[in-house]
Amino acid sequence: MSIEAIAAIQSAGKVFYVTAGAEAESLIRDLNPRSESLMPFYGERKARKTTYNEMVEHVLASVYAGVNTCVALYGHPGVFAYPAHEAIRKARLKGFKAVMQPGISALDCLFADLGIDPGISGCQSYEATDFLINKRMTDPSSHLVLWQIGVLGDTRHMAGKHDLRAFPQLLERLGTLYPAAHKITVYEAGMRINERARTLHTRLSALLPGDVTPASTLHIPPLKPLAAEESLEQRYRFSTGQGIVHK
Ligand SMILES: C[S@@+](CC[C@H](N)C(=O)[O-])C[C@H]1O[C@@H](n2cnc3c(N)ncnc32)[C@H](O)[C@@H]1O
Structure with missing residues (x-):
């Protein structure tokens, strides 16, 4: 806090x-x-x-x-x-003053625990059900984070496991963007003092509904770096005297 x-x-x-x-x-x-x-x-x-x-x-x-x-x-x-x-x-x-104070989100913990800097490659983040049913556009050269993967397609609260019958559809969609052997991480930040994060490093093709809980967030690393457009890069360097592209 x-x-x-x-x-x-x-x-x-x-x-x-x-x-x-x-x-x-x-x-x-x-x-x-x-x-x-x-x-x-x-x-x-x-x-x-x-x-x-x-x-x-x-x-x-x-x-x-x-x-x-x-x-x-x-x-x-x-x-x-x-x-x-x-x-x-x-x-x-109704005329009342109301403000929001920021906190530390699961995504902030993920950046810290998995050692990811979203400034390199970029990072897209979606709610998993929204990603699936609205066919969100993604750029596989950036990090992809899917929230609420453990409650995919289930709008109810459950103390234990949710009905994840939509899971194969999500895997199918991800399979159109990434190769089956692409490495992914099911991530759960520690929720108690000094508790370590729970991380399951696996391959896309090996991900099972039983691997996720309502507290899980899925991280998919970039597939391949984008080739910066030379002409734009040169123009940027020319106008500012500095570079922006990490190579
Ligand atoms: C209703 S959202 C709440 C998010 C919360 N407000 C935040 O800022 O992290 C619940 C989702 O957040 C993510 N989440 C919550 N706790 C988490 C944890 N300990 N580790 C990783 N992701 C977590 C999961 O994607 C989970 O399905």
Whole structure:
């Protein structure tokens, strides 16, 4: 958490939270005892969208009652986190001041743990179901990150494994972009203090639904570097006196 995020939690009249583990939960409760978990809104096989809308209304009831309200969500509260954006949107619509403090997303952890600099080769990131059903355009010469691969095509909340019957379709789509032997990583950042990341390094053709959990993010490295267009590169060097292409 940033210093601003810690200060926001400490100074709030009420804190609502969704954490990814007991340590984070007790940290928030230590920072502010006026804290309440939003986890009870989840239900087995309950549509996540329903849960999220209930969370939003619950949080906003506190805001509308005039309480200085803070919502703490695991990772970055604005990354794959509909309730945060929706609560802010609705609060502002009614004239309340609402701000978002950034956090450390799973993607930030992935860059650190897998030693990837998105400034080299670029990095595309999609929600896995969205990537599949909307046939997102990708550039195989950049990194590809697929979020929520462990809940692919399943809009419900489940405590255990999800229905991953769409998994073969995702593999088929990826198979049109990468060779079967392309190396990929199923990544899970550590969620407790000093816990190491869980990484499964495998080949695209060997990836199985049983390899992923709802906390998994898939990383696919670049296939091949792009050849920089010489004329543009030279023009850029000419106009600025410096180069931009890593070779
Ligand atoms: C609803 S999104 C929440 C993301 C979160 N707000 C963030 O900033 O990381 C859940 C997805 O985030 C990713 N995720 C969550 N926890 C993770 C972890 N420990 N390691 C890797 N990816 C994780 C997975 O793709 C998972 O399906």
